[in-house]
Amino acid sequence: MELSLLLLSGLLSVVTPGGLVLDVLAGNSLNNQVHSAEELVIRIDNIPSYQLATGKVDRLRIASRGVNIRSLVKIDTLEIETDPIDLNLRHLETNNLGGISKSLRKPLQGAIRLIITERDLNQSLQSAEIQSQLQELLNRLIKQKTGSSAFSYQLLNPRLKFLEKNTIGLEFELSRIEGGRSRFQELSMSLECQIKIIEGTKIELVKLKGTINNRPLSARLLQGFAKGISNRLNFDNLEQNRMFVRLLQLKINNNQIELAAFVRIHQEKSKFSTQTR
Numbered sequence: 001m002e003l004s005l006l007l008l009s010g011l012l013s014v015v016t017p018g019g020l021v022l023d024v025l026a027g028n029s030l031n032n033q034v035h036s037a038e039e040l041v042i043r044i045d046n047i048p049s050y051q052l053a054t055g056k057v058d059r060l061r062i063a064s065r066g067v068n069i070r071s072l073v074k075i076d077t078l079e080i081e082t083d084p085i086d087l088n089l090r091h092l093e094t095n096n097l098g099g100i101s102k103s104l105r106k107p108l109q110g111a112i113r114l115i116i117t118e119r120d121l122n123q124s125l126q127s128a129e130i131q132s133q134l135q136e137l138l139n140r141l142i143k144q145k146t147g148s149s150a151f152s153y154q155l156l157n158p159r160l161k162f163l164e165k166n167t168i169g170l171e172f173e174l175s176r177i178e179g180g181r182s183r184f185q186e187l188s189m190s191l192e193c194q195i196k197i198i199e200g201t202k203i204e205l206v207k208l209k210g211t212i213n214n215r216p217l218s219a220r221l222l223q224g225f226a227k228g229i230s231n232r233l234n235f236d237n238l239e240q241n242r243m244f245v246r247l248l249q250l251k252i253n254n255n256q257i258e259l260a261a262f263v264r265i266h267q268e269k270s271k272f273s274t275q276t277r
Contacts, residue, residue, distance in 0.1 A: 038066030055087035055105070073124040076117050076256065082110030097265065101242045104267035111248075111262055118162045118255040125158045134158070138174075152176075153186065166195045166252045167207075188213050193226065200246040203233035242266040 045059040046052050060082045067075040086105040093099025100108070124130060134155050153174040161169035169192045176186040191210040198204050205226040210217040235245040242265060249260040 035068040037064045037068070040064045055085075055089040055092075057082075057085040059083070060085060060110075072127050072129060073116070074120040075114055076120065077113070077115040079113040080110060082108065097241055097243065098268075101265060101268045104265065107264050107266050109262070109264035111260065113258070113260045115256055115258045118160060118257075121257075122159050125160065131155070162252050162255050162257060163192070164253065166250070167192060168195060168252060168257075195250060195252065197247050197250055200248065201235050202230065203247070203250065204230045242268070 041063045043061045044052070044057055045061070046057055051057075060080070062078075062080040064078045065076065067078045069075065085108055087103050088105055092103045138155055139152055153176055156173040156175055158170070158172040161171070163169055169190065171188075171190045174187040174189065189210070189212055191208070193205040193209075194207040196204045196206050208222040208226050210222060235247065238245055244264040244266070246262045247259070248262060249258065251258045
């Protein structure tokens with residue numbers, strides 16, 4: 001049971017919308033993260049217009065639909081609106097978050113809104129890259145627990161469900177393999193939890209319930225799992241990358257998840273401040 005909960009923790013860390021989007025925002029190759037978009041509209045507001053040549057923008061607005069992140073997950077809606085921007089064009093770097101931070105004369109801040117559908121998330125779970133990452137995590141956890149690689153489990157058919165009242169469900173199967181030959185169904189897993197925002201900085205899992213082969217998981221194990229995954233979904237962890245994030249809304253309904261956040265990226269030499277605008 002412990003092994004199964006650890007796997008669930010790793011699975012949620014990989015596929016939760018916050019995790020994927022923050023990976024793009026704080027990654028080392030922003031341009032390579034965004035693969036394609038079905039619709040993209042960019043508007044730059046500037047008065048006077050010539051100040052753009054000096055690296056200044058009054059407001060930038062981006063509206064996009066069908067954004068594919070590294071061909072792994074599709075974001076149904078992504079909207080960004082910034083406050084005034086002031087860049088040092090002589091030292092402009094946009095390939096990663098550190099480069100952007102070096103290019104800023106003052107903090108870059110704005111609002112982000114995104115929508116991801118249940119269908120698109122489940123499709124991403126079937127990608128070879130995510131399946132490989134989850135399988136590697138599972139193999140590592142088994143070895144840590146048993147001290148042996150004589151047998152292993154294969155992850156099968158992971159799927160997510162968006163339910164009412166900000167509740168999400170997760171189901172998958174594990175198949176045990178011994179000696180690289182025999183294989184048989186071992187565990188059928190299900191987990192359901194409600195998503196709660198804590199002071200805009202942390203996503204917490206509450207009201208957990210789960211089963212293994214239709215038998216209820218113990219409350220102690222569920223509480224330990226909830227604490228572990230909630231600690232991972234903490235936006236304060238981004239401060240080391242000079243990024244400040246406050247989650248304004250997280251709503252699950254109509255088979256989709258909608259998220260709105262305020263984001264600030266600080267210039268490299270500034271003291272980090274957590275004051276909101």
